[in-house]
Every structure is written in C-alpha cells, then in structure tokens.
Amino acid sequence: xxxxxxxxxxxxxxxxxxxxxxxxxxxxxxxxxxxxxxxxxxxxxxxxxxxxxxxxxxxxxxxxxxxxxxxxxxxxxxxxxxxxxxxxxxxxxxxxxxxxxxxxxxxxxxxxxxxxxxxxxxxxxxxxxxxxxxxxxxxxxxxxxxxxxxxxxxxxxxxxxxxxxxxxxxxxxxxxxxxxxxxxxxxxxxx
Numbered sequence: 001x002x003x004x005x006x007x008x009x010x011x012x013x014x015x016x017x018x019x020x021x022x023x024x025x026x027x028x029x030x031x032x033x034x035x036x037x038x039x040x041x042x043x044x045x046x047x048x049x050x051x052x053x054x055x056x057x058x059x060x061x062x063x064x065x066x067x068x069x070x071x072x073x074x075x076x077x078x079x080x081x082x083x084x085x086x087x088x089x090x091x092x093x094x095x096x097x098x099x100x101x102x103x104x105x106x107x108x109x110x111x112x113x114x115x116x117x118x119x120x121x122x123x124x125x126x127x128x129x130x131x132x133x134x135x136x137x138x139x140x141x142x143x144x145x146x147x148x149x150x151x152x153x154x155x156x157x158x159x160x161x162x163x164x165x166x167x168x169x170x171x172x173x174x175x176x177x178x179x180x181x182x183x184x185x186x187x188x189x190x191x
Contacts, residue, residue, distance in 0.1 A: 002041075002158050004037070005034075005037060005038060005041065005154070005158065006154070006155070006158070008033075008034050008037065009034065009149070009150055009154050010150065012030055012031065012034055013030045013031075014031060014134075014135075014138060014146060015029045015030065015031050015135070016135050016138075016139070017029060017031065017032070017128075017131045017132055017134075017135040018132060018135065018136075019132060023128060026128050026131055026132075027128070029131060031131050031134055031135065032127055032128065032131045035127050035130045035131055035134065036127045038157075039125070039127055039130070043125060044081075044160060045157050045158060045160060046121070046127075046130055046157075047081060047121070047122055048081060048156075048157045048160055048161070048162060049130075049153065049154065049157035050118035050121055050122070050130060050133055051074075051077050051078060051081055051118065051162060052153050052156065052157060052162060052163045052168070053114055053118065053133060053134065053137045053153065054070075054073075054074045054077060054114055054115050054118050055074065055162075055163060055168045055183070056137060056142050056145070056148065056153070056163075056168055056172070057070075057110065057111040057114045057115070057136075057137050057140045057142060058070060058071070058074070058111070058179060058180070058183045059142075059172070059173070059176035059179040059180060060107040060108065060110060060111040060140040060141055060142060061098075061107070061108050061111035061112060061140075062179050062183075063107075063175070063176065063179060064100060064104040064107055064108050065098075065099070065100070065108060068186075069096060070096065070111060070112060070115050071183065071186065072092070073092035073096075073115050073116075073119060074115060074183075074187075075186075075187060075190045076088045076089050076091070076092055077089060077092075077115075077118065077119060077122070078162070078187065080122065081162070086122070086123070089119060089122060089123065090123065092115075092116075092119050093116075093119060093120065093123055094116075095112070095113070095116045096112040096115070096116065097109070097112065098112055106139050106140070106141065107139075107140055107141040108140075109136075109139075110136045110137065110138075110139035110140030110141070111136075111137075111140045113132065113133070113136035113139075114133050114136040114137040114140060117129045117130070117132040117133035117136060118130070118133045120132075121133065142172060143171060143172050143173050144171035144172070145171075147171050148170055148171045148172070151170075151171075152167050152170050152171075153167075164184075165180060165181065165184040168180055168184075
C-alpha cells in the first residue's frame, strides 16, 4: 500500500479546493482520492501529514502579521498526536480569519485555513477537510510546497514521523528560517 501511495504522489494532479465548491466535486478530485487512500490505510498517517503541513505554513502567517495566533492550535494538535486526547483540540475548532486586505491575504488566509481544516479533519475524520487543508497550504505561498510534500513530508508521514526543523523549512524561503526556529523553540518548551 505504501508503494501505491508514493506512486500516486508522484503522479498527483494538485487541485484547488475550498468550502464554496460542491462536496461531490471535491470528492472527485485526485487530491481527495489520494488523501482518502492514506486515511483508508491508516488515518494516523493522514493526521501526521496534516500536522506537518500546519508547521510548514506558520511563516506565511507570522511574516505578514507579526502575530503568533496560530501557534496554540498547532501546539494543541501536536499534543493530540502524542496523547490522542481530543478535548484540548476541540477548543481550536474555530476558524481564524486573516485581517489582511492586501496582496498577503492569500498567504495569511491560506495558513489560517490550513490549521483550521486540519483540525476539522481530526475532529470529523472527513477527508474533504484534509483536501481543503492541502489546497490551503499550497495557497499559503510556502515555496516549492509540492516538492516538499513529495520528497520530505509524505515519506516522513508514512513512517509516522513528525518533521523536524530542518525538514519543515526545506525548500522554503531563507527569510523564514528565523520564524521556523522560533516556532520550534517554543514548541520544545510547550511540548
């Protein structure tokens, strides 16, 4: 099954997906089919994949807003992965909206929506939310996102491995390094 998933990843056609699109359309997307295959194999792998993506989008929010509002939800997500105690995660089942109205809106709204939709997947196990999260992360301007998914993120997730600092920032903007470092330092303290 893992070989099938990796094969599908290499041939995956990425599609935009959002909550304004009909559910039937989302379910027909190759991205949904790919994520659903992962969930069918082992839903914990999909949870880890989504968590890793949440880590990846942090600078898209923080560099534009000088704000760490997404961090508590991501930290709660990690604690959930370690304990499987969903109670704390329920508190973050609220969408955070970007206050931006300029060209950085897609970066910030994409990052916030990634976190929200990832948590929605954990709470509902509905792959539509995972599909939204993957699309949102791609929109969040994380440079070479698809390359990162293929070469680092999905292989790590298939091994049930949470990406570390170096893996999370791979193929990203150099100017994000300090934001990733700050995130991982705080994660260590909160973890």
